Amino acid sequence: MAINKDTVKYTANLARIELSNEELDHFTGQLDRILAYVDKLSTLNVTSLKPTSHVLKMKNVYREDAVKASLPVSEAIKNAPLLENNLFKVPKIIGLEA
Amino acid sequence: MMELNTLTAHNLTELLKKGDISPLDICNSIINRIEKTEKSLAALAHFDKEKALERCGNLSKTAEKGELWGIPIFIKDNICVKDELTTCSSKILKGFKPPYNATVIDKLTGLDAILMGKTNMDEFAFGSSTETSCYGPTRNPWDLERIPGGSSGGSAAAVAGDEAIFALGSDTGGSIRQPAGVCGVVGLKPTYGRVSRYGLIAFASSLDQIGPITKDVEDAAILLKAISGHDEMDSTSADIPVSDYLAGMKKSIKGLKIGVPKEYFIEGMDKEVKNSIKAAIEKLEKLGAVCEDTSLPHTEYAVSVYYLVATAEASSNLARFDGVQYGLRADNIKSMMDMYKKTRKEGFGDEAKRRIILGTFALSSGYYDAYYSKALKVRTLIKTDFDKAFQKFDAIVTPTSPTAAFKIGEKISDPLTMYLSDIFTISANLAGIPGISIPCGFTKNNLPIGLQILGKPFDEETILRIAYNYEQNTDWHKRKPDIK
Numbered sequence: 358m359a360i361n362k363d364t365v366k367y368t369a370n371l372a373r374i375e376l377s378n379e380e381l382d383h384f385t386g387q388l389d390r391i392l393a394y395v396d397k398l399s400t401l402n403v404t405s406l407k408p409t410s411h412v413l414k415m416k417n418v419y420r421e422d423a424v425k426a427s428l429p430v431s432e433a434i435k436n437a438p439l440l441e442n443n444l445f446k447v448p449k450i451i452g453l454e455a
Numbered sequence: 456m457m458e459l460n461t462l463t464a465h466n467l468t469e470l471l472k473k474g475d476i477s478p479l480d481i482c483n484s485i486i487n488r489i490e491k492t493e494k495s496l497a498a499l500a501h502f503d504k505e506k507a508l509e510r511c512g513n514l515s516k517t518a519e520k521g522e523l524w525g526i527p528i529f530i531k532d533n534i535c536v537k538d539e540l541t542t543c544s545s546k547i548l549k550g551f552k553p554p555y556n557a558t559v560i561d562k563l564t565g566l567d568a569i570l571m572g573k574t575n576m577d578e579f580a581f582g583s584s585t586e587t588s589c590y591g592p593t594r595n596p597w598d599l600e601r602i603p604g605g606s607s608g609g610s611a612a613a614v615a616g617d618e619a620i621f622a623l624g625s626d627t628g629g630s631i632r633q634p635a636g637v638c639g640v641v642g643l644k645p646t647y648g649r650v651s652r653y654g655l656i657a658f659a660s661s662l663d664q665i666g667p668i669t670k671d672v673e674d675a676a677i678l679l680k681a682i683s684g685h686d687e688m689d690s691t692s693a694d695i696p697v698s699d700y701l702a703g704m705k706k707s708i709k710g711l712k713i714g715v716p717k718e719y720f721i722e723g724m725d726k727e728v729k730n731s732i733k734a735a736i737e738k739l740e741k742l743g744a745v746c747e748d749t750s751l752p753h754t755e756y757a758v759s760v761y762y763l764v765a766t767a768e769a770s771s772n773l774a775r776f777d778g779v780q781y782g783l784r785a786d787n788i789k790s791m792m793d794m795y796k797k798t799r800k801e802g803f804g805d806e807a808k809r810r811i812i813l814g815t816f817a818l819s820s821g822y823y824d825a826y827y828s829k830a831l832k833v834r835t836l837i838k839t840d841f842d843k844a845f846q847k848f849d850a851i852v853t854p855t856s857p858t859a860a861f862k863i864g865e866k867i868s869d870p871l872t873m874y875l876s877d878i879f880t881i882s883a884n885l886a887g888i889p890g891i892s893i894p895c896g897f898t899k900n901n902l903p904i905g906l907q908i909l910g911k912p913f914d915e916e917t918i919l920r921i922a923y924n925y926e927q928n929t930d931w932h933k934r935k936p937d938i939k
Contacts, residue, residue: 365812372770372815373777374808375796384809390871391813395759398829401836408831409838411661411691412887412912413648418690432554436781445779450791 359392360385459484461617461935463674464526464586471525478525478569481620482511485527485571487939489618492938498593498603498613500532502542502572521567523681528563530620531610532573533580534665535654536560539570543656544588545578547802548782558652558689559623559665559682561920564791566681574622575609575742578804579773580630580658583876585921586867587806594863595638596936597902601860604634610668611638613864616938621669621678625655627662628761629855632892633901635668636855636905639894639934641675641922642668646912648693650679651686659768660691662761662884671932672893672923676700679915695913703916709743711921714848718754719879725858731904732854735925739852742924749848751840754882756833761881762874763830770814776802809870838886845911850921853879855892855905879907889915893922894931903931 365385369376376384430443439446459467459481468474486504493499507527514525530536535553537560542548556564557885564570577587585593595601595609596616603612605648607624612633614622624631626644635642643666650665657663667678680701685694715736719731736746778784778798785797803811817826844851857878866873883890888909895906906925910918926932 362818364816368812368816368819369808370796372811372818373774373792373795373799374803374811375800378809380805380808384812385594385881387809387870388813388816391762391874394829394871395763395826398756398759398833400831401756403829403832403836406832406835408828409885410831411647411833412838413691413693415691422740428554434780435554436551438778438782438784440466448788448791448794 358389359396360389458488458617460488460620462620462672464523464620464677465673467526467620469636476932478511478514479836481506481525482527482569483616485620492616492618496594496612496616497591497597498575498609498616498618499529499588500542500544500573500575500588500609505779507569507571514567514569521565523563523566523568525567525569525619527571529571529574529610529613529619530560531607531622531624532576533625533656534559534623536570536573540573541656544576544590545802545804545807546589546783547776547798551781551927553654555654558651558686560654560805562682567679571619572658574607574613575606577606578807579656579769580606580627581626581769581806581810581872583629583633584805584863584866585609585634586863587804589804592863595860596938597639598860598900599939600862601902602637602863604637604860606630607668608634611635611640611642614638614668614670615936616638617935621667621674623665623682624668625663625665626884627658628884629764629877631668632855632880632890632907634907635875636892636907637860637903639903639931639936640668640670641672641891641893641932642666642674643679643891643915644883644889645679645683645915646889648691649693649889649913649915650682651689653686653688659765662765672704672919673701674924675891676704676919689841694912698898698916700919701914704919706807706920707743708739708921708924711849711917712847713739713744713746713921714749714844714851715746716749716751716754716844716851716853718751719853727898728854728856728858728904732906735906736894738851738928739896739921739925742928744921745851749844749845749892751882753840755834757837757882757885758874758878760830760833760837760885761877762813763826764834764885766810766814767817767827770811773807773811778845778892806870811917834885837882841882841886841888849917851909853907853909855879859898859902859904883909889918891918891922893926895925895929896931897934
């Protein structure tokens with residue numbers, strides 16, 4: 358097996374997604390089949406190859422460090438589910454189990 | 456006179472210039488069609504008739520008219536339109552109205568096109584069938600029991616079903632070309648960097664491109680020109696001049712060298728698809744192109760590379776949906792972690808969860824080298840295959856998909872089988888090259904078949920030229936579905 362339930366559970370936690378037991382079962386089976394398929398990459402010897410993370414030949418893109426017009430704060434945050442005094446409001450972080 | 460909604464943008468522009476029709480006539484024709492067929496197709500995610508009419512009324516009446524003056528356009532639901540619902544067909548972006556326009560939207564409205572609404576899609580563009588949308592599946596106008604392809608299935612179905620004149624889609628692994636292919640319309644994925652991605656809600660940033668879905672090749676050229684060009688808001692946007700596609704595509708294809716890769720004609724592929732592609736190749740030869748067999752030897756690894764690279768990038772891009780800045784936040788939460796996990800549990804559908812977990816796994820400590828890093832190296836091999844082929848050929852032709860449209864529900868429970876339906880379109884995204892799908896035949900059940908033409912980087916002109924010459928000498932694009 359390429360992946361088991363414990364690893365899926367651990368990975369889902371890294372991805373901050375809560376899974377039901379049912380989801381955990383069927384995702385594990387499906388991901389295992391997908392990983393078994395992609396395992397065909399292991400038949401290739403790639404040690405001498407450079408990775409392609411993107412295809413353009415360009416490297417760093419620079420611009421003048423100049424101040425330009427930007428969105429007003431009220432516009433930028435208007436889609437937030439919870440606001441207070443023009444700030445995002447989130448649950449208490451300190452003093453609770455993470 | 457033919458119904459205006461059935462016409463192309465270039466037809467309509469002619470009629471508008473002559474003064475035979477007004478933008479309002481076109482708009483009303485579209486609205487009438489939507490009221491008749493949208494119940495069957497479910498191609499649209501957000502459409503507000505009054506707003507569309509209002510935009511039409513606000514159109515500038517001055518002598519200075521943009522090239523797309525009065526032409527209505529639909530936009531895939533992952534492209535930001537200021538103050539309009541933009542949800543990627545996902546529950547997690549419920550109610551999201553961007554505070555800014557994508558660059559392509561500013562370009563279109565700058566040319567006086569009329570924004571009509573947003574089209575349905577697979578959630579976050581994760582899919583090949585438009586079945587993973589939180590709004591439910593879109594249906595193929597040629598057979599309502601079948602998928603319209605995906606992920607830009609709403610755009611393709613709206614164009615094929617004459618609810619739209621043309622539309623924008625996005626293509627990360629075939630999401631413009633495959634739906635265009637199975638809906639019998641034209642879909643073009645530009646070279647990576649040709650069209651600005653600013654305001655396109657990211658799926659896989661090294662693969663995504665916005666592109667046109669249209670009723671004919673001329674409209675594809677017009678729309679591509681309208682949205683192309685350098686944009687300083689997208690650091691991966693290429694500072695390369697945009698060609699005059701309309702003039703370029705009308706040249707003859709005599710003497711053009713076209714490669715036919717043997718890896719795209721695999722054992723067990725659909726016979727009707729195979730025969731249609733073979734016939735299309737013969738047609739291209741009759742028109743003067745020189746078609747020769749070639750090989751892209753690493754084709755069989757493309758799906759594997761793609762589903763590691765694309766999901767890894769997606770897992771990173773979708774980390775921003777955390778219940779803080781926009782969209783959904785779950786109720787009854789106890790802590791920060793609880794908020795993240797519950798919001799993402801409730802907000803993402805199955806396929807999004809699956810891809811985020813797969814991508815996170817491929818990037819995670821202990822697996823990074825074996826999966827993500829390896830996939831990037833094999834991506835180099837796939838790109839090199841094309842570099843070599845294009846030393847000899849001006850373009851490459853293949854089927855767009857291994858089969859015509861499959862049935863709704865047929866592949867949704869088996870992700871791997873679904874992933875394999877992208878087998879012929881994925882490589883172009885990995886290599887960053889442009890590709891177009893045009894209609895090249897029908898199955899005996901009257902389902903469209905797509906021909907894919909792939910070109911050199913930034914040589915959209917040549918693939919449009921081949922597509923245009925083929926189209927002008929065939930009638931496939933003139934057929935219309937009878938929506939029941």
